Amino acid sequence: MGAQSEQSELAEHTPSSDFAKEIAAEPGGEGINKCIQCGICTASCAISSFTDRYRPRQLIQKIIIGKREEVIQSDLPWLCMTCRMCEARCQEDVSPAEIFKAVRHIAAREGHIPEVFISIVEKVLSDGWMLGDSYSDFIEDDREDLGLDTDLGWDKEFAHRVKERYFSGGETS
Ligand code: SF4
Ligand code: SF4
Structure with missing residues (x-):
C-alpha cells in the first residue's frame, strides 16, 4: 500500500466534527478516530440487550457527526457499566467504554450528571x-x-x- 492510499484510508477513519476531536483529545477518547461503525459493540453489549435506548454504536455515531449537546446532556453515556465486552470484541481496537468515560468527564465538568x-x-x-x-x-x-x-x-x-x-x-x- 502506497503512502498516498494509506493517507486516504486514514482520512476516511478520521472523524471531522469538533465534538469528535474534543473526545479524541480527552484521555480514553482517542479510539473515536478508529471506529468504522460496524455495530459489533452494540451486538455484544448487555445493556443494549436490556434496553432499546442504549446503543453504543449509535452513541459513537452521534459523537462522530457532532451532536455534542445531545450526547453531553444525555443519560446514555452513564448507562455503560464498563464491562468492556465491546472493547474485547471490537475488531478496530476501539473501547466504547473508554469513549463514554471521556464523554462523562466532559459532561461532569459542565454539570450534566444524572x-x-x-x-x-x-x-x-x-x-x-x-x-x-x-x-x-x-x-x-x-x-x-x-x-x-x-x-x-x-x-x-x-x-x-x-x-x-x-x-x-x-x-x-
Ligand atoms: S466501536 Fe468498534 S465494534 Fe463498535 S461500531 Fe466502532 S468499530 Fe465497530
Ligand atoms: S463496556 Fe459499556 S458499552 Fe461496552 S459492552 Fe459493556 S456496558 Fe456495553
Missing part, C-alpha cells in the same frame, strides 16, 4: 454507603440469622475520609 448518580454519592457521603435503611431491614437481620454481631459500631469515618480526600481538597491521614 440526578440518580448525584443522589447515590450524597447518600454514601451522608451514611457511608448507598443502601440506607436497608441496613436495618436486611443486613442486620441476615447478620443476626448467621449469628454475627449486628452492632458494627459504624462511626462514618469512611465517609468522613472520602469527603476530606475528594470533596474538600484536603488529604487524610
Whole structure:
C-alpha cells in the first residue's frame, strides 16, 4: 500500500466534527478516530440487550457527526457499566467504554450528571454507603440469622475520609 492510499484510508477513519476531536483529545477518547461503525459493540453489549435506548454504536455515531449537546446532556453515556465486552470484541481496537468515560468527564465538568448518580454519592457521603435503611431491614437481620454481631459500631469515618480526600481538597491521614 502506497503512502498516498494509506493517507486516504486514514482520512476516511478520521472523524471531522469538533465534538469528535474534543473526545479524541480527552484521555480514553482517542479510539473515536478508529471506529468504522460496524455495530459489533452494540451486538455484544448487555445493556443494549436490556434496553432499546442504549446503543453504543449509535452513541459513537452521534459523537462522530457532532451532536455534542445531545450526547453531553444525555443519560446514555452513564448507562455503560464498563464491562468492556465491546472493547474485547471490537475488531478496530476501539473501547466504547473508554469513549463514554471521556464523554462523562466532559459532561461532569459542565454539570450534566444524572440526578440518580448525584443522589447515590450524597447518600454514601451522608451514611457511608448507598443502601440506607436497608441496613436495618436486611443486613442486620441476615447478620443476626448467621449469628454475627449486628452492632458494627459504624462511626462514618469512611465517609468522613472520602469527603476530606475528594470533596474538600484536603488529604487524610
Ligand atoms: S466501536 Fe468498534 S465494534 Fe463498535 S461500531 Fe466502532 S468499530 Fe465497530
Ligand atoms: S463496556 Fe459499556 S458499552 Fe461496552 S459492552 Fe459493556 S456496558 Fe456495553
